[in-house]
Amino acid sequence: MCGAKTAMFDFDTPTHREESDAEKYAKRQKLFGTDEVYPMWVADMEFRTAPAIIEALQARVAHGVFGYSESDEELAHIAHSWCQKRYDIDIPASHFRSSPSIMTSMSAAIEALSVKGEGVTTMVPVYAPFMESVTSQHRTLYTVELSLIDGAYHIDWEALERALAQSKLFLLCNPHNPVGRVWRIEELARMAQLCETHEVTIISDDAHADIVRSSHRYLSMATVAPLRTVTLWGVGKGFNLSGLGATLYASHNSALVEAIDEVFHARHVVRGTMMGFLALKTAYTEGLAWLEAANSYIDTNIAYACHTIDTQCAPLKAIAPEGTYLVWIDCRGLGLSDAALKDFFVHDVGIGLSQGRFFGAGGRGFMRMNVAVPRAQLREVLTQLSNALKKN
Numbered sequence: 001m002c003g004a005k006t007a008m009f010d011f012d013t014p015t016h017r018e019e020s021d022a023e024k025y026a027k028r029q030k031l032f033g034t035d036e037v038y039p040m041w042v043a044d045m046e047f048r049t050a051p052a053i054i055e056a057l058q059a060r061v062a063h064g065v066f067g068y069s070e071s072d073e074e075l076a077h078i079a080h081s082w083c084q085k086r087y088d089i090d091i092p093a094s095h096f097r098s099s100p101s102i103m104t105s106m107s108a109a110i111e112a113l114s115v116k117g118e119g120v121t122t123m124v125p126v127y128a129p130f131m132e133s134v135t136s137q138h139r140t141l142y143t144v145e146l147s148l149i150d151g152a153y154h155i156d157w158e159a160l161e162r163a164l165a166q167s168k169l170f171l172l173c174n175p176h177n178p179v180g181r182v183w184r185i186e187e188l189a190r191m192a193q194l195c196e197t198h199e200v201t202i203i204s205d206d207a208h209a210d211i212v213r214s215s216h217r218y219l220s221m222a223t224v225a226p227l228r229t230v231t232l233w234g235v236g237k238g239f240n241l242s243g244l245g246a247t248l249y250a251s252h253n254s255a256l257v258e259a260i261d262e263v264f265h266a267r268h269v270v271r272g273t274m275m276g277f278l279a280l281k282t283a284y285t286e287g288l289a290w291l292e293a294a295n296s297y298i299d300t301n302i303a304y305a306c307h308t309i310d311t312q313c314a315p316l317k318a319i320a321p322e323g324t325y326l327v328w329i330d331c332r333g334l335g336l337s338d339a340a341l342k343d344f345f346v347h348d349v350g351i352g353l354s355q356g357r358f359f360g361a362g363g364r365g366f367m368r369m370n371v372a373v374p375r376a377q378l379r380e381v382l383t384q385l386s387n388a389l390k391k392n
Contacts, residue, residue, distance in 0.1 A: 045372035050290035069274035071098040119167035125359030180321020192225035210238025226252035246276035325372035332365035
């Protein structure tokens with residue numbers, strides 16, 4: 001079945017992005033001191049997006065006019081339909097808003113729904129801009145370190161309650177970047193209960209909602225705490241469209257949406273571009289078969305990467321992600337400092353990864369590897385890793 005899905009689309013042909021202004025390639029010299037590394041750090045894919053999306057964008061380019069554009073009611077209804085059918089979320093279409101990025105939405109939500117000095121809680125290790133968006137707006141950041149037990153991450157419930165008792169907002173990541181957890185219904189329900197008890201509003205970054213292992217199911221906090229949650233989605237991760245600025249925020253609670261709207265208006269935030277709006281609509285109406293094929297291909301890549309790391313790359317250990325295409329690698333067995341660990345991967349292995357230390361407490365000694373790449377390239381990289389470890 002996996003082969004049948006992926007055979008319809010080409011995920012194996014290299015895309016040669018070096019001259020395309022791709023961030024992961026353009027910043028190699030700055031971040032790694034050399035261009036001679038294969039970049040596996042930024043969370044985007046080395047795959048061409050769905051053919052239907054490419055065709056729609058090409059047709060719009062052929063039109064030749066690129067004046068001001070506006071998201072419309074059709075976009076909101078399409079987003080509502082996607083969320084209802086795919087996630088069982090029935091947020092009214094009138095409560096959906098477009099946004100140029102998920103972090104723009106998160107930052108605006110923090111500004112709209114809290115004041116300076118108030119507490120904001122998140123669970124770490126987590127995507128670094130979560131923490132930056134809190135401290136840069138002079139809120140008090142509370143971090144709760146996830147516990148790694150027998151190769152899987154778990155919530156420290158006592159620590160979470162202590163933090164939420166001092167907070168106005170809770171920043172949730174689901175699926176969680178970088179550790180790959182897809183939170184289960186009982187976990188979401190317990191988080192929601194704590195937030196209800198302490199009157200905390202939830203801002204849930206669900207950017208990776210469309211990239212989940214076939215053995216797991218994404219469930220949204222919006223279905224558990226509908227009036228207390230603002231959810232942030234987009235087509236960037238699932239359809240490899242992050243460069244087009246096509247994301248959404250929505251809530252069952254219209255007051256939360258309107259509060260964020262006020263910040264967008266006051267800051268003159270442009271909600272997106274004509275290409276982003278078109279890409280989002282096309283992804284959600286014509287892209288499902290491609291997305292399913294991409295997930296199937298990524299499932300196989302992740303299984304291969306984790307097995308290879310665990311069996312051929314001792315003392316490294318792979319944390320198999322339930323969602324995302326990011327493999328969180330425990331490198332603490334090497335006994336290297338973070339700087340030495342980075343140098344090992346850059347100079348001995350020839351790959352550029354995300355350093356765990358940037359994801360907050362519990363990230364030191366870890367590296368994040370993006371495996372949404374052609375399989376031949378993944379095999380080559382893992383062979384280089386295995387060989388480099390044998391030499392050391």
